[in-house]
Amino acid sequence: MSELASGSRVQRPEFAGSWAVVRGRRVHARVGGRVDAPVVVLLHGLGVSSRYMLPLARELAPDFRVHALDLPGFGRSEPAPAVLDVPGLADALLAWVDEAGLDAPALVANSIGCQVVASAMARSPEALGRAVLVGPTFDRHGRGIPRQVARLLRSGVHERPGLVAVMARDYAACGLRRVARTARHGLAHRIEDDLPAIARPVLVVRGGRDRVVPQRWAEEVTAALPDGRLAVVPGHGHALNYSAPGPLAAAIRPFLGGPPPGPDAPTARPATASIAQFDSATTFLKGTAATLHGRDLPALGAFPRPVAPLVERVVPAVNLLPERLREQVYRIGSGSEAAPPGELHAVSAEALARWMVAQYPRREFPAAIVGSSSGALAHLAAALGVPYLPQTFLLPVAQPQVHPDDPRHGLAAGRGPGRMLLDANPDVALHHMHDPNQDRLSLARMTYFRLKRRRLGPAFTGFLAETLPRGATLLVADCRLRWPVTRVGDRHVFQFGALGGMPAEEFRTGGVRVADYLRRYGSDRAGWDPPPVDGDAPEAEWGFDPALWDDLRATAEERGWRLRRVTFDAPAALSPLVADLYRWWYRRRDRPADRLLVESFVLIEPRLVLETGVVPYWSEFPVEPSAAALERYLDGVEPFEEILVTLFQHGTDGVGVAPAGRWRELSAMARRRGAFLGVDPRRHPRDFGSFGRFHRQLAGMPRAAPPAPLTLEELDLFLAGRRDESVDWS
Structure with a gap:
């Protein structure tokens, strides 16, 4: 992991000026970072220069070769004879990339720079690599100078104070006339027309308090891209590259090919905000841990112990409500645990593992159980007085736009968030589960991302090494249950249906029982139309991913533990x-x-x-x-x-x-x-x-x-x- 990713930096990265002659005019860029690393080009917003991108450039420098470009007429670059519109600036960008000898570099742009990048990628698909669009302008629902100025002022309260000085200096250098004409060109340009033609992967990033780029617009931009995904950096405004370069770098670094941010990154989402409290694996873990502490588990461990007795007495009052209202309470309650899909880049499986092992007392145990989820295993662990670490955990993800009876839409909506999650967590596999039979109420507001550890990782390994002496037994719970899936990508499958009251085949073929069920719930369908199956995989909630076995075996050999495998067909x-x-x-x-x-x-x-x-x-x-x-x-x-x-x-x-x-x-x-x-x-x-x-x-x-x-x-x-x-x- 880089010095940046681990939260430390030995020295401030240096950036030197670099010049290229493009179409007879000198174009300036600031260049720094690792010489042998992937190239990333940074593109500034309206009226400012590469100076505005330097905070982000310094964050990316330990892992990339960074070029922060001054577009013609801005910063130190010579202007063209006339103020260039967005396509003209896009042509200038492409010409500079060619002159600089860069081979399909990745790009990170802010604000109107996103329009320039989108235009360039649409016009010359092979010249540029993947791109990050930070706060892409202009929202089609608010095009107009008065509205944009008002939004910019509202967003400005969430920026670093030093940004005003940078903008004033750069605006004075290029001239307010050029700023105004470029702004008019930007407002006239429709970025949404370029987006469908971009074949490369694109990451759209929005500050959670960005008033210039509302969430709805960021989602529209992402949806218009053939291969788009969205990341939201909570608590920050429009100029993330200047005001929040660390959180922005953590969000985009894996997408650009750098290392994941890790559990200690300042942007890491708290484990308690990323794990379902009412999930099977969470409850089995908490129940086992409470037993080893000599405690029971009031309110299923989903609430702090001091308030759990009150919760247990209040919850039955829900039954006083009419049936429809009871169902709505259930929907809201389950949906309240869901993580926003734009924040999955900040979920750390290792942080979750730290939380899991922190539930247990630190003392010597004769054994430990690792692997598939099963309530019977929680009781076995309680009887033996040993810890139990499930391989699988549930990350609920907000997805209210998907109807429970539309699994194809569910898969499509989860594709981008899933990629963001997996980019940040290389040691897990994602099983996106959509079960409209048992989970109908929950699916109205969220979807089920079940993650399976493929490696023990530092937290699990450290805990086991600390609590199991040589000669102890490591029991590996291996549930062989599998389910038909649609493969979405590396380490990513979509599972329609789940273990419960109907077999896997009935979810796909339907029949009298399914038609009657859908009719009772007022659906306009007589069956479901899931994506085609192209294989099978360990069942999302219960199955054991065998990729973890090799790591368990190697660790057991190294530590001198006795390894025992318990295999069973169903939980x-x-x-x-x-x-x-x-x-x-x-x-x-x-x-x-x-x-x-x-x-x-x-x-x-x-x-x-x-x-x-x-x-x-x-x-x-x-x-x-x-x-x-x-x-x-x-x-x-x-x-x-x-x-x-x-x-x-x-x-x-x-x-x-x-x-x-x-x-x-x-x-x-x-x-x-x-x-x-x-x-x-x-x-x-x-x-x-x-x-x-x-x-x-x-x-x-x-x-x-x-x-x-x-x-x-x-x-x-x-x-x-x-x-x-x-x-x-x-």
């Missing part, structure tokens, strides 16, 4: 084994083992399971395949005296949702008592109050100190006496 395939393990373990500790708790998705509480002495059986969702799996389990084991069932509430009566009556029948397989816990079966699947009741009702049961932890030797003893074709321990 809940481990649930019968873990339930039987708890029953066996409780009896070895002279504890009762006759009460079963059937958990559902994120409704999971490892610590309270231990304190109440219930046997945990985790199911993915309250759908018919999960009900059938539970029925098979109960048919094959010694009956339980009591069976308690909780049901996760998606808020959607989707295809395959098992009705409350089906779950009541399963709980009735208890010898003495079957009941629901935390959920009102009359309101299933829209009992949003269950999110507040689940923990309170479980915590209200008689509790005692947890049994002594299960040892690895006891685990092996249990496994030796069990045959289970759905799970392989190697």
Whole structure:
């Protein structure tokens, strides 16, 4: 990583003047940075010069060869006989690139310089490389001098004070007449006419407080580009290159071919703002960590502990609302976690990994679990008293413009943000998931970016090295579940549908169940039209990306750990084994083992399971395949005296949702008592109050100190006496 990317700089990069004769006139540029690095050309805005681009040039210098150009008539460059319009300036740029001997350089332009670059790229597609358009002018909804002046003044309060002096000096040098005529040329030029002809990748960047370039216009510019993507730098105005060069450089450096900004960059998005608190992996991680701290997990760990009891009491009041309003509350609640797509360049997977390991106590453990997500694994980790690090985490991304029943639009809308995210995070794969069956309410405001670590990274490696002694066991959870996907790019796939109440094929072929579902929700479609499938991949939420295996194996060999791989076909395939393990373990500790708790998705509480002495059986969702799996389990084991069932509430009566009556029948397989816990079966699947009741009702049961932890030797003893074709321990 460069000195810049790590937040330090040994010395101020020097830039020297360089001259070229273009069409008989001298053109000036400031040149600096690494001689052997990729070339980047910086282009200034209206009336100013390369001096205005120097703060950004110095930020990029450690990783690029930077040329900051003075267009004809500005800065030190000689003027043309007449004030050039935008196409004329574009021709001058192309001529200078040719004269300077630059081979398709990348460009970074600001303001009206974006119009010049767009015109040049449209006129000569092969002469220039990829481009960054910072604050591209002029917004077609506000063309007019009075409105533009007003916007510029409003945006100016968010710029560095020194910008006024730079502008005054440069305006005086080129003359106000040239500034005014160039401004008129810029207002007359329609950048939107050039954008569709640009074949190269283009990154549009907007300051979050830029009044000259509103968000709507930045999105229109991006959408008009054949290969466009958008980045927003929050808290800054129009002249990012001068007033916020560090954040701007961090946003654009990976796009230009430089190193990612890393978790310590000042622009890095906080981990808590980038991860879904109600996701499966997050809840399993928090539940395991809380258990190792000796704590329970009120409100599913989604709220600070001091306010969690209040939240649990308030949430059931949502059920007092009419059904439509309840659904709207669910939409707003899930959408509130979504990250703006323009800020994905600031998401750091390593920062998220730091947050994940920070949840755990720092002490020596006999083992750790790394890999696929499964609630059963959280209970296994709790029993062994060891940490559990899921490979996958969910990044919710705002996408309100996409209808849940339009997966093709969903893929298209996620393409640019996905590229930005992956450019900044080379060690993860992106599985963009779109499930209009189970996630219909959430998809009204957001989409699901699930990221899978392909390398351990410093945070995971450091935590494991600190807490696992030589001879410890590293359990790798390998869920082999795969799903048909559309490949979008390197490390990027689009998954339509997801594990739940209907098989993958039904999402694509439709049928009576899908048509009936869409009709009930007022859709004008009888089925979905997803993008064509061109392969399969590990299922977005649950599958294990095998790219991580080599890193785990190498680290285990280096650290002297025992490596064990646990393979299973579906996330809940481990649930019968873990339930039987708890029953066996409780009896070895002279504890009762006759009460079963059937958990559902994120409704999971490892610590309270231990304190109440219930046997945990985790199911993915309250759908018919999960009900059938539970029925098979109960048919094959010694009956339980009591069976308690909780049901996760998606808020959607989707295809395959098992009705409350089906779950009541399963709980009735208890010898003495079957009941629901935390959920009102009359309101299933829209009992949003269950999110507040689940923990309170479980915590209200008689509790005692947890049994002594299960040892690895006891685990092996249990496994030796069990045959289970759905799970392989190697």
